[in-house]
Amino acid sequence: MKTRRKTSSAPHALSKRWTPLPWCYSYGQSSASTSEAVVSQDAVRSFERIVQVAIETDDSSGLGKFKEIENEIVGYSEMPAGWDSYNSKKVSFKAIELATMLAGFIFQEFKLIPVPAPMSSGGVSLEYVSEHIELEFEIFDRSNVTVSLLNTQTDELIEYTKPILDVFDEPRVYEFLSNDN
Amino acid sequence: MDEATILWRRIRPDWVQYNEGIAKIKSQAFQNQDQVYHAFSAHDSEVAERLGIVVQAILSDFPGYGMVSITVGDALALNQKVEPFSDDTDDPTHVHVIGKKTRPVRRAFAEAAKWIVEPSSAG
Secondary structure (H helix, E strand, O other): OOOOOOOOOOHHHHHHHOOOOHHHHHHOOOOOOHHHHHHHHHHHHHHHHHHHHHHHOOOHHHHHHHHHHHHHHHHHHHOOOOOOOOOOOOOOHHHHHHHHHHHHHHHHHHOOOOEEEEOOOOOEEEEEEOOOEEEEEEEEEOOEEEEEEEEOOOOOEEEEEEOHHHOOOOHHHHHHHHHOO | OOOOOEEEEEEOHHHEEEEOOEEEEOHHHHOOOOOOOOEEEEEEHHHHHHOOOOHHHHHOOOOOOEEEEEEHHHHHHOOOEEEEOOOOOOOOOEEEEEOOOOHHHHHHHHHHOEEEEOOOOOO
């Protein structure tokens, strides 16, 4: 697979690096296992690198824009049920947390900033759009994320629903993100 | 319902992206509301006009929201059904646009939609 940037990374490696922060596990029905706790420590360090990398590269405008988008997503928590004027659900705290984590990870890895949107069904949508490709994550909870990758020239659509930990399993998702810098 | 029938749908400001001052509707504005009805809501403009209900009245309780129009034909072309939502006894104009809303379907609705009232940032 050819990429214009980050040629040392493979999809599998990306999936391995993607780990939501520990507080998303607090919503699970069972308590975190020892292995999850270890992974979570890695996740904390990974998150800290988001800020660190941005500062080191002096990409202040990119970080500023990212923080603006992050605040917009967090702001969805203030919208009451029925916010769309048609009996929509309140956007869930889980969806907001996971969306900010996923957006943060993609910003860290690719310096891409999404177009977010609240969903009437209570989730959060993150869109990454290039000239002919559109990638969308529809995030509901940690076991339920729908990924759509649409080629607007050929109308080819890849769509799947997976747990948030597995959203990068499709190689073309990685290919799009790494090429769209 | 005739293909030419115009449907109105309220648009919250969060569903609008501004590019150089032009308001572009996000495709999420045409997502299904839930897994019960597999539909989003709209208003039948012909019923509204018959009852003397104007766009401003449909927007009156939702300051800052915008309004777009699509046609029944737009929906049918995207393999959707349009049916009156009889459960809503308060609003006889209320219809459901029913069917799976894949990204291409939502995108096509967003492209077909025409602004009647653009939302304001105050919403």
